[in-house]
Amino acid sequence: MPELPDVEGFRRVLAQHAVDRPITRVEVLDPQVLRDTSPRQLTTALPGTDLAKPRRYGKWLMAPVHQPGHRHGKDDPTLVFHFGMTGSLIWNDAAGEPLHPHDRLVFAMEDGELRYRDMRKLQGVRLTGNDHDVEVLLSDLGPDAKDLSLAEFRDRLQGVRRQLKAALTDQSVLAGLGNLLTDEILWRAGLHPRHLTTDLSSSDVARLHEELHDVLRVSIRRGCVPPDDSWLTGWRDQPEAPCPRCGTPLRRMHLGGRATVWCPHCQPAP
Template identity: 50%
Template sequence: MPELPDVEGFREVLNSCARGRRVLRVEVRDTGVLRGVSATRLQREVEGRRLGRPRRHGKLLVAPVDDGPALVWHFGMTGALLCTRTDDPLHAHDRIVFALDGEQQLRYRDQRKLQGVRLAATPGAVEQILAGLGPDALGIERQEFVALLARRRGTVKSVLMDQSAIAGLGNLLSDEILWRARVAPERPARDLGEGEARRVFTAMRRVLAASVRAACVPPRRTWLTGHRDDEPACPRCGADLRSRRVAGRRTVWCPHCQH
Protein backbone atom coordinates (compact mmCIF):
# COMPACT_ATOMS: atom_id res chain seq x y z
CA MET A 1 0.00 0.00 0.00
CA PRO A 2 1.36 3.46 -0.82
CA GLU A 3 2.44 5.26 2.34
CA LEU A 4 3.88 8.72 2.89
CA PRO A 5 7.21 8.04 1.08
CA ASP A 6 5.44 6.59 -1.96
CA VAL A 7 3.05 9.53 -2.15
CA GLU A 8 5.97 11.92 -1.80
CA GLY A 9 7.47 10.13 -4.79
CA PHE A 10 4.22 10.62 -6.71
CA ARG A 11 4.34 14.30 -5.78
CA GLU A 12 7.77 14.52 -7.40
CA VAL A 13 6.43 12.75 -10.51
CA LEU A 14 3.55 15.20 -10.72
CA ASN A 15 5.80 18.18 -10.07
CA SER A 16 8.37 17.26 -12.72
CA CYS A 17 5.95 15.93 -15.33
CA ALA A 18 2.88 18.13 -15.13
CA ARG A 19 3.46 21.28 -13.09
CA GLY A 20 2.89 24.33 -15.27
CA ARG A 21 1.78 22.24 -18.24
CA ARG A 22 -1.57 22.58 -19.93
CA VAL A 23 -3.87 19.57 -19.88
CA LEU A 24 -4.90 19.04 -23.46
CA ARG A 25 -7.20 16.09 -22.87
CA VAL A 26 -8.44 13.92 -20.00
CA GLU A 27 -9.21 10.34 -20.97
CA VAL A 28 -11.15 8.51 -18.27
CA ARG A 29 -10.65 4.86 -19.16
CA ASP A 30 -12.39 3.55 -16.02
CA THR A 31 -14.91 5.60 -14.03
CA GLY A 32 -14.43 3.20 -11.10
CA VAL A 33 -11.60 5.38 -9.79
CA LEU A 34 -13.65 8.59 -9.75
CA ARG A 35 -14.90 9.69 -6.35
CA GLY A 36 -17.70 12.26 -6.23
CA VAL A 37 -17.13 13.54 -9.76
CA SER A 38 -18.27 12.39 -13.19
CA ALA A 39 -15.95 11.90 -16.13
CA THR A 40 -17.72 14.72 -17.98
CA ARG A 41 -17.24 17.19 -15.12
CA LEU A 42 -13.60 16.17 -14.63
CA GLN A 43 -12.92 16.83 -18.30
CA ARG A 44 -14.82 20.13 -18.28
CA GLU A 45 -12.98 21.44 -15.21
CA VAL A 46 -9.45 20.30 -16.12
CA GLU A 47 -9.04 20.29 -19.90
CA GLY A 48 -7.35 23.42 -21.24
CA ARG A 49 -6.03 24.42 -17.83
CA ARG A 50 -2.59 24.23 -16.25
CA LEU A 51 -1.65 22.17 -13.21
CA GLY A 52 -0.02 24.02 -10.34
CA ARG A 53 2.45 23.09 -7.62
CA PRO A 54 1.35 19.83 -5.98
CA ARG A 55 1.35 19.34 -2.24
CA ARG A 56 1.02 16.27 -0.06
CA HIS A 57 -0.62 15.79 3.32
CA GLY A 58 -0.27 12.32 4.76
CA LYS A 59 -1.27 9.89 2.02
CA LEU A 60 -3.26 12.46 0.02
CA LEU A 61 -1.85 14.38 -2.95
CA VAL A 62 -3.36 17.67 -4.08
CA ALA A 63 -2.75 19.28 -7.48
CA PRO A 64 -4.32 22.73 -7.96
CA VAL A 65 -5.74 23.61 -11.36
CA ASP A 66 -5.99 27.13 -12.82
CA ASP A 67 -8.88 29.22 -11.50
CA GLY A 68 -9.65 27.33 -8.34
CA PRO A 69 -10.38 23.59 -8.58
CA ALA A 70 -7.92 20.93 -7.48
CA LEU A 71 -7.35 17.24 -8.13
CA VAL A 72 -7.05 15.16 -4.95
CA TRP A 73 -5.58 11.66 -5.15
CA HIS A 74 -5.95 8.90 -2.57
CA PHE A 75 -3.91 5.96 -3.83
CA GLY A 76 -5.53 3.20 -1.80
CA MET A 77 -3.73 -0.14 -2.01
CA THR A 78 -2.34 -0.06 -5.55
CA GLY A 79 -2.59 3.46 -7.00
CA ALA A 80 0.36 5.22 -8.64
CA LEU A 81 1.17 8.20 -10.86
CA LEU A 82 3.47 7.75 -13.83
CA CYS A 83 4.93 10.16 -16.36
CA THR A 84 5.04 8.74 -19.90
CA ARG A 85 5.33 9.81 -23.49
CA THR A 86 2.24 9.88 -25.67
CA ASP A 87 3.45 6.91 -27.75
CA ASP A 88 4.16 4.65 -24.74
CA PRO A 89 1.81 1.63 -24.74
CA LEU A 90 -1.13 1.84 -22.38
CA HIS A 91 -1.16 -0.51 -19.40
CA ALA A 92 -4.29 -2.51 -18.57
CA HIS A 93 -4.58 -0.68 -15.24
CA ASP A 94 -4.10 2.86 -16.57
CA ARG A 95 -7.43 4.31 -15.39
CA ILE A 96 -7.04 8.02 -16.22
CA VAL A 97 -4.70 9.57 -18.79
CA PHE A 98 -3.94 13.30 -18.72
CA ALA A 99 -2.48 14.33 -22.10
CA LEU A 100 -0.17 17.30 -21.55
CA ASP A 101 1.44 19.79 -23.87
CA GLY A 102 4.98 18.76 -24.73
CA GLU A 103 3.97 15.23 -25.80
CA GLN A 104 3.86 13.87 -22.27
CA GLN A 105 1.17 12.07 -20.34
CA LEU A 106 0.39 11.79 -16.65
CA ARG A 107 -1.22 8.42 -15.98
CA TYR A 108 -3.10 7.25 -12.92
CA ARG A 109 -2.59 3.50 -12.69
CA ASP A 110 -4.52 1.44 -10.15
CA GLN A 111 -5.17 -2.29 -10.14
CA ARG A 112 -7.65 -2.65 -7.29
CA LYS A 113 -9.45 0.73 -7.50
CA LEU A 114 -10.10 0.96 -3.76
CA GLN A 115 -9.74 4.76 -3.73
CA GLY A 116 -9.08 7.19 -6.57
CA VAL A 117 -9.43 10.81 -7.70
CA ARG A 118 -11.63 13.61 -6.39
CA LEU A 119 -12.18 17.09 -7.73
CA ALA A 120 -12.35 19.85 -5.13
CA ALA A 121 -14.09 22.92 -6.54
CA THR A 122 -12.37 25.50 -4.30
CA PRO A 123 -9.44 25.79 -1.89
CA GLY A 124 -12.00 25.58 0.91
CA ALA A 125 -13.22 22.25 -0.45
CA VAL A 126 -9.63 20.96 -0.37
CA GLU A 127 -9.29 21.94 3.27
CA GLN A 128 -12.57 20.22 4.04
CA ILE A 129 -11.21 16.98 2.56
CA LEU A 130 -8.04 17.31 4.64
CA ALA A 131 -9.87 18.34 7.81
CA GLY A 132 -10.23 14.81 9.14
CA LEU A 133 -6.49 14.15 9.03
CA GLY A 134 -4.03 14.65 11.84
CA PRO A 135 -0.73 16.50 11.43
CA ASP A 136 1.55 15.20 8.72
CA ALA A 137 4.10 12.70 10.03
CA LEU A 138 6.95 14.72 8.47
CA GLY A 139 5.81 17.98 10.03
CA ILE A 140 4.72 17.07 13.55
CA GLU A 141 7.01 18.34 16.30
CA ARG A 142 8.41 16.06 18.98
CA GLN A 143 6.56 17.66 21.89
CA GLU A 144 3.23 17.41 20.04
CA PHE A 145 3.95 13.79 19.13
CA VAL A 146 4.78 12.78 22.72
CA ALA A 147 1.64 14.51 24.01
CA LEU A 148 -0.46 12.82 21.34
CA LEU A 149 0.67 9.33 22.38
CA ALA A 150 0.04 10.16 26.04
CA ARG A 151 -3.62 11.02 25.49
CA ARG A 152 -4.63 8.34 22.97
CA ARG A 153 -6.35 5.08 23.78
CA GLY A 154 -5.34 1.89 21.99
CA THR A 155 -2.07 0.26 21.12
CA VAL A 156 0.86 2.33 19.97
CA LYS A 157 0.67 0.73 16.54
CA SER A 158 -3.01 1.59 16.15
CA VAL A 159 -2.26 5.21 17.03
CA LEU A 160 0.58 5.42 14.51
CA MET A 161 -1.70 4.05 11.79
CA ASP A 162 -4.68 6.24 12.69
CA GLN A 163 -4.74 8.92 9.99
CA SER A 164 -6.83 11.19 12.20
CA ALA A 165 -3.99 11.14 14.75
CA ILE A 166 -0.91 11.25 12.50
CA ALA A 167 -1.26 11.38 8.72
CA GLY A 168 0.96 9.33 6.44
CA LEU A 169 2.04 6.21 8.31
CA GLY A 170 0.90 2.77 7.19
CA ASN A 171 1.60 -0.82 8.14
CA LEU A 172 5.20 -1.17 6.94
CA LEU A 173 6.31 2.18 8.34
CA SER A 174 4.66 1.57 11.71
CA ASP A 175 6.31 -1.84 12.13
CA GLU A 176 9.69 -0.45 11.09
CA ILE A 177 9.45 2.54 13.42
CA LEU A 178 8.50 0.45 16.45
CA TRP A 179 11.22 -2.09 15.71
CA ARG A 180 13.78 0.73 15.54
CA ALA A 181 12.46 2.21 18.79
CA ARG A 182 12.44 -1.22 20.52
CA VAL A 183 8.78 -0.80 21.48
CA ALA A 184 6.30 -3.67 21.18
CA PRO A 185 3.38 -2.84 18.85
CA GLU A 186 0.71 -3.96 21.34
CA ARG A 187 1.86 -1.64 24.14
CA PRO A 188 -0.87 0.86 25.09
CA ALA A 189 0.22 4.19 23.64
CA ARG A 190 -0.53 6.18 26.76
CA ASP A 191 1.50 3.77 28.92
CA LEU A 192 4.76 4.64 27.16
CA GLY A 193 7.22 6.64 29.21
CA GLU A 194 8.37 9.98 27.84
CA GLY A 195 11.74 8.49 26.92
CA GLU A 196 10.08 5.68 24.99
CA ALA A 197 7.79 8.10 23.17
CA ARG A 198 10.80 10.22 22.24
CA ARG A 199 12.52 7.10 20.86
CA VAL A 200 9.49 6.35 18.71
CA PHE A 201 9.52 9.93 17.39
CA THR A 202 13.24 9.78 16.58
CA ALA A 203 12.81 6.43 14.86
CA MET A 204 9.90 7.82 12.84
CA ARG A 205 11.95 10.78 11.62
CA ARG A 206 14.89 8.59 10.62
CA VAL A 207 12.79 5.95 8.88
CA LEU A 208 10.84 8.61 7.01
CA ALA A 209 13.99 10.44 5.91
CA ALA A 210 15.48 7.29 4.38
CA SER A 211 12.17 6.13 2.92
CA VAL A 212 11.40 9.47 1.28
CA ARG A 213 14.79 9.39 -0.43
CA ALA A 214 13.90 5.92 -1.78
CA ALA A 215 10.28 6.93 -2.59
CA CYS A 216 9.13 3.76 -0.78
CA VAL A 217 9.72 1.79 2.41
CA PRO A 218 12.89 0.01 1.25
CA PRO A 219 13.29 -3.74 1.94
CA ARG A 220 16.89 -3.37 3.11
CA ARG A 221 18.64 -6.29 4.77
CA THR A 222 19.40 -4.17 7.84
CA TRP A 223 15.73 -3.18 8.16
CA LEU A 224 12.80 -5.18 9.48
CA THR A 225 11.16 -4.72 6.07
CA GLY A 226 13.94 -6.77 4.50
CA HIS A 227 13.10 -9.80 6.66
CA ARG A 228 9.37 -9.73 7.33
CA ASP A 229 8.47 -12.09 4.48
CA ASP A 230 11.35 -14.33 3.45
CA GLU A 231 13.54 -14.60 6.58
CA PRO A 232 11.66 -14.59 9.90
CA ALA A 233 14.75 -13.59 11.90
CA CYS A 234 15.45 -10.22 13.50
CA PRO A 235 18.22 -8.41 11.58
CA ARG A 236 19.41 -6.87 14.85
CA CYS A 237 19.60 -9.81 17.27
CA GLY A 238 18.81 -12.90 15.18
CA ALA A 239 15.82 -13.97 17.29
CA ASP A 240 12.75 -15.38 15.58
CA LEU A 241 10.29 -12.70 14.54
CA ARG A 242 6.64 -12.97 15.49
CA SER A 243 3.66 -12.15 13.33
CA ARG A 244 -0.03 -11.66 14.09
CA ARG A 245 -2.77 -9.15 13.44
CA VAL A 246 -2.56 -5.92 15.43
CA ALA A 247 -4.80 -2.95 14.62
CA GLY A 248 -6.37 -5.12 11.94
CA ARG A 249 -3.14 -5.58 9.99
CA ARG A 250 -0.44 -8.22 9.80
CA THR A 251 2.19 -7.06 12.27
CA VAL A 252 5.78 -8.25 12.53
CA TRP A 253 8.02 -7.61 15.54
CA CYS A 254 10.91 -9.05 17.55
CA PRO A 255 9.86 -10.25 21.02
CA HIS A 256 13.49 -10.18 22.15
CA CYS A 257 14.20 -6.57 21.09
CA GLN A 258 10.80 -4.95 21.52
CA HIS A 259 9.22 -4.59 24.96
Protein backbone atom coordinates in the same frame (compact mmCIF):
# COMPACT_ATOMS: atom_id res chain seq x y z
CA MET B 1 0.88 -0.06 -0.21
CA PRO B 2 1.53 3.68 -0.73
CA GLU B 3 2.40 5.53 2.47
CA LEU B 4 3.84 8.98 3.11
CA PRO B 5 7.21 8.34 1.35
CA ASP B 6 5.51 6.87 -1.73
CA VAL B 7 3.15 9.83 -1.98
CA GLU B 8 6.15 12.17 -1.67
CA GLY B 9 7.55 10.33 -4.68
CA PHE B 10 4.31 10.85 -6.62
CA ARG B 11 4.43 14.54 -5.65
CA ARG B 12 7.90 14.73 -7.21
CA VAL B 13 6.55 13.12 -10.40
CA LEU B 14 3.89 15.82 -10.61
CA ALA B 15 6.30 18.64 -9.76
CA GLN B 16 8.92 17.52 -12.27
CA HIS B 17 6.72 16.67 -15.23
CA ALA B 18 3.22 18.13 -15.00
CA VAL B 19 3.39 21.60 -13.45
CA ASP B 20 2.49 24.47 -15.80
CA ARG B 21 2.03 22.19 -18.79
CA PRO B 22 -1.42 22.60 -20.32
CA ILE B 23 -3.65 19.53 -20.14
CA THR B 24 -4.78 18.76 -23.67
CA ARG B 25 -7.00 15.78 -22.97
CA VAL B 26 -8.35 13.71 -20.09
CA GLU B 27 -9.22 10.08 -20.73
CA VAL B 28 -11.25 8.21 -18.12
CA LEU B 29 -10.51 4.55 -18.71
CA ASP B 30 -12.26 3.34 -15.56
CA PRO B 31 -14.82 5.59 -13.80
CA GLN B 32 -14.66 3.38 -10.69
CA VAL B 33 -11.58 5.29 -9.49
CA LEU B 34 -13.47 8.59 -9.44
CA ARG B 35 -14.72 9.90 -6.10
CA ASP B 36 -17.28 12.71 -5.79
CA THR B 37 -16.81 13.62 -9.44
CA SER B 38 -17.78 12.27 -12.85
CA PRO B 39 -16.01 11.53 -16.13
CA ARG B 40 -17.87 14.45 -17.71
CA GLN B 41 -16.60 16.87 -15.04
CA LEU B 42 -12.99 15.81 -15.56
CA THR B 43 -13.09 15.80 -19.34
CA THR B 44 -14.77 19.20 -19.57
CA ALA B 45 -13.14 21.11 -16.69
CA LEU B 46 -9.47 20.16 -17.10
CA PRO B 47 -8.48 20.44 -20.80
CA GLY B 48 -6.86 23.82 -21.39
CA THR B 49 -5.84 24.25 -17.73
CA ASP B 50 -2.49 23.87 -15.96
CA LEU B 51 -1.54 22.18 -12.71
CA ALA B 52 0.18 24.34 -10.09
CA LYS B 53 2.82 23.22 -7.58
CA PRO B 54 1.49 20.07 -5.86
CA ARG B 55 1.44 19.49 -2.12
CA ARG B 56 1.13 16.38 0.00
CA TYR B 57 -0.64 15.96 3.32
CA GLY B 58 -0.41 12.54 4.93
CA LYS B 59 -1.28 10.05 2.20
CA TRP B 60 -3.18 12.65 0.14
CA LEU B 61 -1.77 14.53 -2.85
CA MET B 62 -3.25 17.80 -4.10
CA ALA B 63 -2.63 19.32 -7.54
CA PRO B 64 -4.20 22.81 -7.74
CA VAL B 65 -5.69 23.74 -11.12
CA HIS B 66 -5.43 27.16 -12.76
CA GLN B 67 -5.84 28.85 -16.11
CA PRO B 68 -2.62 29.42 -18.10
CA GLY B 69 -1.04 32.73 -17.19
CA HIS B 70 -2.92 32.95 -13.89
CA ARG B 71 -2.23 31.76 -10.36
CA HIS B 72 -4.42 29.20 -8.66
CA GLY B 73 -7.14 31.04 -6.74
CA LYS B 74 -9.12 29.89 -3.72
CA ASP B 75 -12.19 29.38 -5.93
CA ASP B 76 -10.33 27.25 -8.49
CA PRO B 77 -10.61 23.45 -8.50
CA THR B 78 -7.97 21.02 -7.25
CA LEU B 79 -7.20 17.49 -8.35
CA VAL B 80 -6.92 15.31 -5.23
CA PHE B 81 -5.32 11.86 -5.31
CA HIS B 82 -5.51 9.12 -2.70
CA PHE B 83 -3.67 5.96 -3.69
CA GLY B 84 -5.34 3.38 -1.46
CA MET B 85 -3.44 0.08 -1.42
CA THR B 86 -2.13 -0.06 -4.99
CA GLY B 87 -2.36 3.38 -6.65
CA SER B 88 0.49 5.28 -8.30
CA LEU B 89 1.25 8.16 -10.67
CA ILE B 90 3.31 7.41 -13.77
CA TRP B 91 4.76 9.86 -16.27
CA ASN B 92 5.27 8.73 -19.87
CA ASP B 93 7.43 11.03 -22.01
CA ALA B 94 5.89 9.76 -25.22
CA ALA B 95 2.13 10.02 -25.70
CA GLY B 96 0.70 6.89 -27.20
CA GLU B 97 2.80 4.48 -25.11
CA PRO B 98 0.85 1.22 -24.70
CA LEU B 99 -1.50 1.36 -21.73
CA HIS B 100 -0.85 -0.75 -18.66
CA PRO B 101 -3.83 -2.99 -17.74
CA HIS B 102 -4.29 -1.00 -14.52
CA ASP B 103 -4.07 2.50 -16.02
CA ARG B 104 -7.36 4.14 -14.99
CA LEU B 105 -6.94 7.82 -15.93
CA VAL B 106 -4.77 9.58 -18.50
CA PHE B 107 -3.97 13.29 -18.36
CA ALA B 108 -2.45 14.08 -21.76
CA MET B 109 -0.08 17.03 -22.18
CA GLU B 110 1.86 18.33 -25.13
CA ASP B 111 4.93 16.16 -24.60
CA GLY B 112 3.73 13.26 -22.49
CA GLU B 113 1.06 11.72 -20.33
CA LEU B 114 0.42 11.53 -16.61
CA ARG B 115 -1.30 8.25 -15.75
CA TYR B 116 -3.12 7.22 -12.60
CA ARG B 117 -2.56 3.48 -12.19
CA ASP B 118 -4.38 1.36 -9.62
CA MET B 119 -5.03 -2.36 -9.44
CA ARG B 120 -7.51 -2.60 -6.56
CA LYS B 121 -9.26 0.79 -6.87
CA LEU B 122 -9.88 1.17 -3.13
CA GLN B 123 -9.49 4.96 -3.27
CA GLY B 124 -9.07 7.25 -6.26
CA VAL B 125 -9.22 10.75 -7.70
CA ARG B 126 -11.41 13.74 -6.89
CA LEU B 127 -11.88 17.15 -8.48
CA THR B 128 -12.84 19.59 -5.73
CA GLY B 129 -14.66 22.82 -6.54
CA ASN B 130 -12.46 25.14 -4.46
CA ASP B 131 -9.87 25.31 -1.68
CA HIS B 132 -12.53 25.15 1.02
CA ASP B 133 -13.62 21.73 -0.29
CA VAL B 134 -10.03 20.52 0.09
CA GLU B 135 -9.92 21.76 3.68
CA VAL B 136 -13.15 19.91 4.46
CA LEU B 137 -11.82 16.74 2.82
CA LEU B 138 -8.70 16.78 5.00
CA SER B 139 -10.32 18.10 8.17
CA ASP B 140 -10.45 14.75 10.00
CA LEU B 141 -6.72 14.11 9.62
CA GLY B 142 -4.18 14.56 12.37
CA PRO B 143 -0.95 16.51 11.78
CA ASP B 144 1.35 15.35 9.01
CA ALA B 145 3.93 12.95 10.43
CA LYS B 146 6.87 14.38 8.48
CA ASP B 147 7.26 17.69 10.30
CA LEU B 148 5.90 16.73 13.72
CA SER B 149 7.85 18.13 16.67
CA LEU B 150 8.54 16.04 19.77
CA ALA B 151 6.08 18.14 21.81
CA GLU B 152 3.32 17.71 19.21
CA PHE B 153 4.04 13.99 18.97
CA ARG B 154 3.82 13.59 22.74
CA ASP B 155 0.52 15.49 22.81
CA ARG B 156 -0.99 13.33 20.07
CA LEU B 157 -0.09 10.08 21.85
CA GLN B 158 -1.19 11.33 25.26
CA GLY B 159 -4.55 12.26 23.79
CA VAL B 160 -5.52 8.63 23.13
CA ARG B 161 -5.47 5.37 25.08
CA ARG B 162 -4.64 2.87 22.36
CA GLN B 163 -2.20 0.16 21.47
CA LEU B 164 0.78 1.76 19.72
CA LYS B 165 0.26 0.11 16.33
CA ALA B 166 -3.37 1.20 16.24
CA ALA B 167 -2.57 4.75 17.36
CA LEU B 168 0.25 5.34 14.87
CA THR B 169 -1.73 4.03 11.90
CA ASP B 170 -4.85 6.02 12.82
CA GLN B 171 -4.88 8.91 10.33
CA SER B 172 -6.84 11.09 12.76
CA VAL B 173 -3.93 10.82 15.21
CA LEU B 174 -1.07 11.19 12.71
CA ALA B 175 -1.41 11.52 8.94
CA GLY B 176 0.83 9.50 6.66
CA LEU B 177 1.93 6.38 8.54
CA GLY B 178 0.82 2.96 7.35
CA ASN B 179 1.62 -0.66 8.04
CA LEU B 180 5.21 -0.82 6.79
CA LEU B 181 6.33 2.45 8.35
CA THR B 182 4.75 1.71 11.71
CA ASP B 183 6.21 -1.78 12.03
CA GLU B 184 9.63 -0.44 11.03
CA ILE B 185 9.50 2.45 13.51
CA LEU B 186 8.32 0.27 16.41
CA TRP B 187 11.01 -2.33 15.70
CA ARG B 188 13.73 0.31 15.66
CA ALA B 189 12.39 1.87 18.87
CA GLY B 190 12.20 -1.54 20.60
CA LEU B 191 8.50 -1.17 21.41
CA HIS B 192 5.89 -3.90 21.08
CA PRO B 193 2.93 -3.14 18.78
CA ARG B 194 0.52 -3.82 21.68
CA HIS B 195 2.26 -1.40 24.04
CA LEU B 196 -0.28 1.11 25.33
CA THR B 197 0.25 4.78 24.57
CA THR B 198 -0.55 5.61 28.19
CA ASP B 199 2.28 3.36 29.42
CA LEU B 200 5.00 5.11 27.43
CA SER B 201 7.77 6.78 29.40
CA SER B 202 9.26 10.11 28.35
CA SER B 203 12.31 8.30 26.99
CA ASP B 204 10.04 5.89 25.04
CA VAL B 205 8.28 8.82 23.38
CA ALA B 206 11.56 10.58 22.56
CA ARG B 207 13.06 7.39 21.09
CA LEU B 208 9.91 6.69 19.09
CA HIS B 209 9.88 10.24 17.71
CA GLU B 210 13.55 10.04 16.75
CA GLU B 211 13.08 6.72 14.94
CA LEU B 212 9.97 8.04 13.19
CA HIS B 213 11.93 10.92 11.68
CA ASP B 214 14.96 8.78 10.84
CA VAL B 215 12.81 6.23 9.01
CA LEU B 216 10.84 8.93 7.19
CA ARG B 217 13.99 10.81 6.14
CA VAL B 218 15.51 7.76 4.45
CA SER B 219 12.20 6.50 3.06
CA ILE B 220 11.27 9.87 1.53
CA ARG B 221 14.64 10.02 -0.19
CA ARG B 222 14.06 6.53 -1.60
CA GLY B 223 10.38 7.08 -2.44
CA CYS B 224 9.31 4.03 -0.44
CA VAL B 225 10.01 2.14 2.77
CA PRO B 226 13.27 0.46 1.68
CA PRO B 227 13.19 -3.35 1.55
CA ASP B 228 16.86 -3.48 2.57
CA ASP B 229 18.40 -6.38 4.49
CA SER B 230 19.14 -4.10 7.45
CA TRP B 231 15.47 -3.06 7.67
CA LEU B 232 12.59 -5.05 9.09
CA THR B 233 10.77 -4.28 5.84
CA GLY B 234 13.34 -6.30 3.92
CA TRP B 235 12.37 -9.47 5.79
CA ARG B 236 8.69 -9.09 6.69
CA ASP B 237 7.36 -11.00 3.68
CA GLN B 238 9.69 -13.97 4.09
CA PRO B 239 8.39 -16.96 6.08
CA GLU B 240 10.39 -17.80 9.20
CA ALA B 241 12.60 -14.77 8.62
CA PRO B 242 15.17 -13.78 11.26
CA CYS B 243 15.27 -10.37 12.90
CA PRO B 244 17.90 -8.38 10.97
CA ARG B 245 19.27 -7.06 14.28
CA CYS B 246 19.43 -10.07 16.61
CA GLY B 247 18.54 -13.11 14.46
CA THR B 248 15.50 -14.14 16.52
CA PRO B 249 12.68 -15.49 14.32
CA LEU B 250 10.19 -12.73 13.61
CA ARG B 251 6.61 -13.07 14.81
CA ARG B 252 3.43 -12.23 12.93
CA MET B 253 -0.11 -11.40 13.97
CA HIS B 254 -3.09 -9.31 12.93
CA LEU B 255 -3.87 -6.16 14.89
CA GLY B 256 -6.99 -4.29 13.89
CA GLY B 257 -7.07 -6.21 10.61
CA ARG B 258 -3.46 -5.27 9.78
CA ALA B 259 -0.67 -7.76 9.24
CA THR B 260 1.90 -6.96 11.92
CA VAL B 261 5.51 -8.14 12.16
CA TRP B 262 7.78 -7.74 15.19
CA CYS B 263 10.76 -9.30 16.98
CA PRO B 264 9.94 -10.91 20.34
CA HIS B 265 13.49 -10.30 21.57
CA CYS B 266 13.94 -6.67 20.46
CA GLN B 267 10.32 -5.77 21.20
CA PRO B 268 9.33 -7.65 24.38
CA ALA B 269 5.64 -7.89 25.17
CA PRO B 270 4.40 -5.28 27.66
